[in-house]
Amino acid sequence: MRLAVIPGDGIGPEVVSEALKVLGEVAPTAETTNYDLGAARWHSTGELLPESVLGELRQHDAILLGAVGDPTVPSGILERGLLLRLRFEMDHHVNLRPARLYPGVRGPLADAGDVDMVVVREGTEGPYAGTGGLLRKDTEHEIATEVSVNTAFGVRRVVADAFNRAEARPRKHLTLVHKTNVLEYAGSLWSRIVEEVSLEHPEVTVAYSHVDAATIHMVTDPSRFDVIVTDNLFGDIITDLAAAVTGGIGLAASGNLDITRRNPSMFEPVHGSAPDIAGQGLADPTAAVLSVALLLDHLGQKEPARRIEASVAFDLATRDQSSPGATQAIGDRLAALVSSNVRTAG
Numbered sequence: 001m002r003l004a005v006i007p008g009d010g011i012g013p014e015v016v017s018e019a020l021k022v023l024g025e026v027a028p029t030a031e032t033t034n035y036d037l038g039a040a041r042w043h044s045t046g047e048l049l050p051e052s053v054l055g056e057l058r059q060h061d062a063i064l065l066g067a068v069g070d071p072t073v074p075s076g077i078l079e080r081g082l083l084l085r086l087r088f089e090m091d092h093h094v095n096l097r098p099a100r101l102y103p104g105v106r107g108p109l110a111d112a113g114d115v116d117m118v119v120v121r122e123g124t125e126g127p128y129a130g131t132g133g134l135l136r137k138d139t140e141h142e143i144a145t146e147v148s149v150n151t152a153f154g155v156r157r158v159v160a161d162a163f164n165r166a167e168a169r170p171r172k173h174l175t176l177v178h179k180t181n182v183l184e185y186a187g188s189l190w191s192r193i194v195e196e197v198s199l200e201h202p203e204v205t206v207a208y209s210h211v212d213a214a215t216i217h218m219v220t221d222p223s224r225f226d227v228i229v230t231d232n233l234f235g236d237i238i239t240d241l242a243a244a245v246t247g248g249i250g251l252a253a254s255g256n257l258d259i260t261r262r263n264p265s266m267f268e269p270v271h272g273s274a275p276d277i278a279g280q281g282l283a284d285p286t287a288a289v290l291s292v293a294l295l296l297d298h299l300g301q302k303e304p305a306r307r308i309e310a311s312v313a314f315d316l317a318t319r320d321q322s323s324p325g326a327t328q329a330i331g332d333r334l335a336a337l338v339s340s341n342v343r344t345a346g
């Protein structure tokens with residue numbers, strides 16, 4: 001297994017280092033190569049993602065990324081020029097973001113019920129496509145457009161993936177989250193494709209929620225969701241919310257998948273570089289560790305993936321919720337649990 005590792009900025013290197021500690025316990029023969037992409041490289045060389053590095057990344061089985069983004073770099077440079085470029089170049093069309101309330105975890109909701117959902121966020125289109133621009137710049141009549149691009153091909157492959165996932169889960173329920181009451185054209189395309197693909201999955205029940213109402217349900221009744229399929233921007237927003245209601249952003253993992261496997265998929269926490277806590281040992285590395293579990297699962301390494309998930313479940317069930325420990329201490333605990341092969345939550 002050859003893995004490319006991009007620790008990135010802020011808390012990225014802190015959480016990735018713990019994730020690699022855990023990986024070392026379950027897959028000691030995995031080869032990792034570090035790539036110093038991010039703010040420091042941009043400052044010293046002006047480079048974000050050189051073609052040669054992109055070519056090298058493609059030679060790996062998967063990529064593990066910490067986070068990018070730094071207050072000393074103008075907003076969007078690293079996010080678009082590095083992170084989104086990676087997702088687009090590698091055709092990471094399925095952005096998979098599971099959100100589960102683990103036993104013992106105290107979320108902010110009084111009675112959240114059994115929350116276990118998977119958000120299938122479209123990863124290469126929508127308002128992220130980069131289509132648009134500024135007209136009459138620096139005049140009082142300046143116009144900014146940011147066009148949401150939704151192709152039938154792009155929507156269908158993500159909707160098909162979401163239905164496949166729903167069919168494989170016990171509840172077999174899929175919710176399309178969109179804003180069809182206002183985004184007429186994109187909404188129509190997404191709705192029609194969901195309807196079409198649903199015919200191939202008669203066992204999957206289908207619901208629809210406008211994204212604004214989905215944010216209500218996510219807080220008042222998150223257990224209603226099983227698989228959610230949604231566009232790139234709505235998916236970005238509701239997955240931070242899903243993380244918050246299932247114990248916090250420090251627990252939320254994600255995979256940017258090229259389902260065709262032509263390109264290496266990339267795994268990363270849902271969170272960013274968190275400059276407000278960087279360098280203080282305050283970041284929870286669990287999201288990065290769970291991202292390694294998603295990576296292993298994607299590469300067919302089911303047993304090590306389950307071992308990591310079981311260790312996280314045990315740690316979450318037994319940790320002091322108000323004081324879970326420093327970044328390294330959590331990583332040490334998880335590495336020890338994984339090596340002792342914990343199988344059940346405490």
Ligand SMILES: NC(=O)c1ccc[n+]([C@@H]2O[C@H](COP(=O)([O-])OP(=O)(O)OC[C@H]3O[C@@H](n4cnc5c(N)ncnc54)[C@H](O)[C@@H]3O)[C@@H](O)[C@H]2O)c1
Nearest residue numbers: 067068069070079249250270271272273274276277283284
């Ligand atoms: N995948 C990525 O690389 C990614 C994702 C989101 C944001 N970003 C970038 O990161 C930078 C900061 O963004 P932001 O502040 O909006 O979002 P953020 O996710 O970095 O932080 C939001 C809040 O969550 C907290 N937090 C985040 N991760 C945590 C962890 N592991 N443990 C405990 N608390 C944690 C932070 O301290 C902060 O209060 C920006 O430059 C943004 O563009 C990058």
Ligand SMILES: CC(C)[C@H](C(=O)O)[C@@H](O)C(=O)O
Nearest residue numbers: 069079080083084236270272
């Ligand atoms: C940093 C940004 C480009 C990214 C996104 O919007 O996809 C982040 O918020 C995420 O959720 O991974």
Ligand SMILES: [Mg+2]
Nearest residue numbers: 236237240270
């Ligand atoms: Mg986000």
